[in-house]
Every structure is written in structure tokens, then in C-alpha cells.
Amino acid sequence: MSGVTDPGLRERKKARTRAELQRHALRLFRDRGWAATTVDDIAAAADVSRSTFFRYFPTKEDVVLLDDVDPVFEAAFRAIPAGRPLLDALRTCLRDGFASLDEEKRALEEVRMDLARSIPQIAAALRERDTWGVENTARMVAEAVGRPPDDPDVVLFAGVVTGARLAAHTLVHRDAGRGYIETLDAVLGRLGAGIPLADAPIVTSS
Incomplete structure (x- = not known):
């Protein structure tokens, strides 16, 4: 018509x-x-x-807040076959999702991440929207493992992943030569052996 x-x-x-x-x-x-x-x-x-x-x-600020890359990662995550360990699946979708972007898009996403770290009002807006927060990650993880998003283990795992993302941002902020995606992948890889320093003895006291 x-x-x-x-x-x-x-x-x-x-x-x-x-x-x-x-x-x-x-x-x-x-x-x-x-x-x-x-x-x-x-x-x-x-x-x-x-x-x-x-x-x-x-x-x-809103032009930086637009995120059309995380949906690419989520789609890659959902495409991973059943049976893969959860942390390994997250690292795979991160690498595959980022690799699927063209060269300029990958470079500009690093620019976007840098602005999110360095511009206070953008960082504040991201925290307020829970863009990188526990709830969004818990929703994706819960769907993958067949548990409710408020399951304590789902929330804890999502919190650990969210912490890993924040740690990656901190490491990149300290070293301008680092790429965010590669740093996040490395941080998640370290979590595969357990939470670093969890069993380390305290050697000094205040």
C-alpha cells in the first residue's frame, strides 16, 4: 500500500x-x-x-553513552554452544565480539572507553544507568545458566565480572599503551585461577 x-x-x-x-x-x-x-x-x-x-x-555526553558494542558481545555470548565453562564463554564472546568489528569501530570503541574513564560526568552517568553494573551482567549470566537473576551465586559472579571490568579500566588509565579489550581479557583470565590474593596472608599490620 x-x-x-x-x-x-x-x-x-x-x-x-x-x-x-x-x-x-x-x-x-x-x-x-x-x-x-x-x-x-x-x-x-x-x-x-x-x-x-x-x-x-x-x-x-549522550553521544558517548550510546553503546552498540555490548549488544554485539551479548549476541556472541548467546551463540556459544552449551557446555562451555561460564568464564571461558565470557572471554570468548569478548574476543569474538570485538574481532567482528571493523578496524575503525574497534579504534573508536577504545576512544569511547577512554572518555568513559576520563570525563567525570560520563563516568557518573554510566554508574547511574548501571551500564557496566551487576544487574545487567546478572541478567545475561542468569539466562545462560538457567537460574534467576537474583540467585546469590549469579549476583556474586556478576559482581566479580563487574569488578574485573573496573579493574581493567583502572589498569588502562594508568598505562596509556594498554588496550581495554586485551586488558579485560587478561584480567578475566587471571580470575580463572581464582580470586587473586584471596588466600594471601597479611604481612603488615597498622
Whole structure:
């Protein structure tokens, strides 16, 4: 029937526009820096109006908060065959999901992660939205192991993984030569042998 717009097509076009705006924004943040890049700069680079930018992102911070990579990891996680150990499955989906991105997307995701570490208002928004938090991880893990998301073991495992992500961010922040994904993979690998220092004796006292 003529004159009827396919809602699915409309949503895909919106998603493409959001992704393009973020791509141009992250390029500018990388090349000019966060503070020196304005919304007008991003709109001009994407060849859209300022009002179009605000139609998709309420603030400059929101263009960084858009996360279309974690869904790739979740899809890779769900594709792993039954029987794989949970921690190994998480490391596999992390590596495979990141490897599935093109070279520029991988590089810009590292830029996005760096901004999430270094810009306080972005870090605060991520904590508030639980983007990297226990609840989101618990939901994915619970589905994989067939337990409810409030199962104490599911919540504990999700908390450990969330802590690993925060540890990876801290290590990368201290060493600009590190890549986030490789660092997170290494941190998760260390957890395979148990929680580091859990049985270490205290050698000093206050």
C-alpha cells in the first residue's frame, strides 16, 4: 500500500544516523579533545543540523553513552554452544565480539572507553544507568545458566565480572599503551585461577 512507511526501515535509518553521529563525534574527540569539540562541530562533521543532533542525543555526553558494542558481545555470548565453562564463554564472546568489528569501530570503541574513564560526568552517568553494573551482567549470566537473576551465586559472579571490568579500566588509565579489550581479557583470565590474593596472608599490620 503506497504512502505507508515501514516502521522497521524507519528505525534502521534512525539507528544508522545515531551511529554516524557517534562515529563523527568520537573521531573529533580523539583528534581535538573532549572540551574543544562542540555539538556544532559534530553536526557539521556529520553534515546535519544542530537540531538534528539534539533529536538523537540530548547532550554531548549522550553521544558517548550510546553503546552498540555490548549488544554485539551479548549476541556472541548467546551463540556459544552449551557446555562451555561460564568464564571461558565470557572471554570468548569478548574476543569474538570485538574481532567482528571493523578496524575503525574497534579504534573508536577504545576512544569511547577512554572518555568513559576520563570525563567525570560520563563516568557518573554510566554508574547511574548501571551500564557496566551487576544487574545487567546478572541478567545475561542468569539466562545462560538457567537460574534467576537474583540467585546469590549469579549476583556474586556478576559482581566479580563487574569488578574485573573496573579493574581493567583502572589498569588502562594508568598505562596509556594498554588496550581495554586485551586488558579485560587478561584480567578475566587471571580470575580463572581464582580470586587473586584471596588466600594471601597479611604481612603488615597498622
